Amino acid sequence: MKRSACVVLLCALLILLTASACGLSHPETVTETPAETQVPEEAVSEVETVEAIPVSAPEVTDTPLPTAPPTVPPTPAPTEVVERDPVITLIGGESIEVDADFTFTDPGYYAEDYLGSSLTSRIEVSGEVVPYKVGSYSITYSVTDDGGRSTTVVRHVEVVPVVMPDIIMPPEKTVYLTFDDGPCSYTKQLLDVLKKHDAKATFFIIGERGNVDIIKRAYEEGHAIGVHTYTHEYKQIYKNEQAFFDDFWKTQEVIKEATGSYTQIFRFPGGSANTASRRNKGIMTRLTKIMEDMGYRYFDWNISAGDASGKSYTSGDVKNRVVSGLKRHTDYAVVLQHDIHLQSVKAVDSILTWGEEHGYTFLALDLTSPVLHSQVQN
Numbered sequence: 001m002k003r004s005a006c007v008v009l010l011c012a013l014l015i016l017l018t019a020s021a022c023g024l025s026h027p028e029t030v031t032e033t034p035a036e037t038q039v040p041e042e043a044v045s046e047v048e049t050v051e052a053i054p055v056s057a058p059e060v061t062d063t064p065l066p067t068a069p070p071t072v073p074p075t076p077a078p079t080e081v082v083e084r085d086p087v088i089t090l091i092g093g094e095s096i097e098v099d100a101d102f103t104f105t106d107p108g109y110y111a112e113d114y115l116g117s118s119l120t121s122r123i124e125v126s127g128e129v130v131p132y133k134v135g136s137y138s139i140t141y142s143v144t145d146d147g148g149r150s151t152t153v154v155r156h157v158e159v160v161p162v163v164m165p166d167i168i169m170p171p172e173k174t175v176y177l178t179f180d181d182g183p184c185s186y187t188k189q190l191l192d193v194l195k196k197h198d199a200k201a202t203f204f205i206i207g208e209r210g211n212v213d214i215i216k217r218a219y220e221e222g223h224a225i226g227v228h229t230y231t232h233e234y235k236q237i238y239k240n241e242q243a244f245f246d247d248f249w250k251t252q253e254v255i256k257e258a259t260g261s262y263t264q265i266f267r268f269p270g271g272s273a274n275t276a277s278r279r280n281k282g283i284m285t286r287l288t289k290i291m292e293d294m295g296y297r298y299f300d301w302n303i304s305a306g307d308a309s310g311k312s313y314t315s316g317d318v319k320n321r322v323v324s325g326l327k328r329h330t331d332y333a334v335v336l337q338h339d340i341h342l343q344s345v346k347a348v349d350s351i352l353t354w355g356e357e358h359g360y361t362f363l364a365l366d367l368t369s370p371v372l373h374s375q376v377q378n
């Protein structure tokens with residue numbers, strides 16, 4: 001029994017060895033091997049490859065395994081597409097916050113129907129954002145697809161005030177000389193005088209005058225350039241908010257041409273307490289807030305040189321008036337002059353001399369300067 005068992009085992013071993021030897025040395029033996037037995041080996045190696053890269057390329061798992069041609073056709077594309085309402089996507093989200101500004105630009109939106117076709121051109125937008133007025137606004141977007149299915153979404157827009165730098169109180173006896181309605185040819189001699197005293201000043205310009213080279217020189221010599229107006233036509237400027245903005249921006253463009261950048265400081269024509277705007281009730285109350293919310297600072301004055309046109313005065317009169325004002329405003333002073341009046345320009349040398357002798361410093365206005373605002377009258 002034992003011997004026969006050994007013989008059987010030996011025979012079996014021999015058969016196995018022969019088969020394996022044939023498998024290596026005789027390819028024809030392989031062709032006899034049923035194809036099915038080879039396929040799983042390949043398939044296994046493919047699966048292992050897929051498992052090695054699932055993180056970086058998960059889409060590989062969707063690739064059909066390269067096995068024998070499928071006997072069953074692949075699953076057809078879904079024949080039953082679920083019909084659903086169009087989808088509107090709001091770029092930037094359904095709730096946005098924007099700084100108060102002259103204009104508002106919608107961040108964008110698009111829409112698709114359930115088949116993935118664009119419906120963006122069909123979106124109807126309603127609702128208004130007043131970009132310069134701080135507050136809450138809603139914009140509604142609606143679209144309807146070919147099947148009459150509609151979608152509506154709403155975007156909430158919060159217009160917030162521009163964050164401004166803190167005001168820094170200057171040392172006592174700081175003077176901000178300001179010159180309105182220029183520049184003109186007198187401005188050049190004024191710049192010479194300021195340079196001689198190493199004093200800085202602020203020019204609130206009339207854009208219509210041009211004189212870009214003078215503005216440029218003033219800016220390069222360290223003086224501040226602010227918007228006053230383009231036309232100085234009260235009736236036109238204070239007609240409504242948009243008329244004011246249009247005038248303001250025309251002047252800004254002149255300033256940019258001269259200095260390379262826009263300014264954030266300005267002075268209202270007639271000052272913020274003007275009554276020239278009375279035809280449009282409340283315009284000054286609205287404009288003073290709007291302009292500040294948009295990040296601009298306006299400056300009135302606490303000393304007037306009394307140099308308005310049509311008045312008869314000497315440069316000595318101007319000097320005396322400014323000096324008596326400086327004596328009253330020893331904390332800080334904003335002096336209103338006009339560099340289109342020669343007698344006023346001529347007074348500056350003696351004003352600066354007096355100031356130096358009495359410990360005053362003459363600086364240009366900037367966004368950290370104390371704002372001096374008159375009581376709005378309209």
Ligand SMILES: [Zn+2]
Nearest residue numbers: 180181269270
């Ligand atoms: Zn003016």
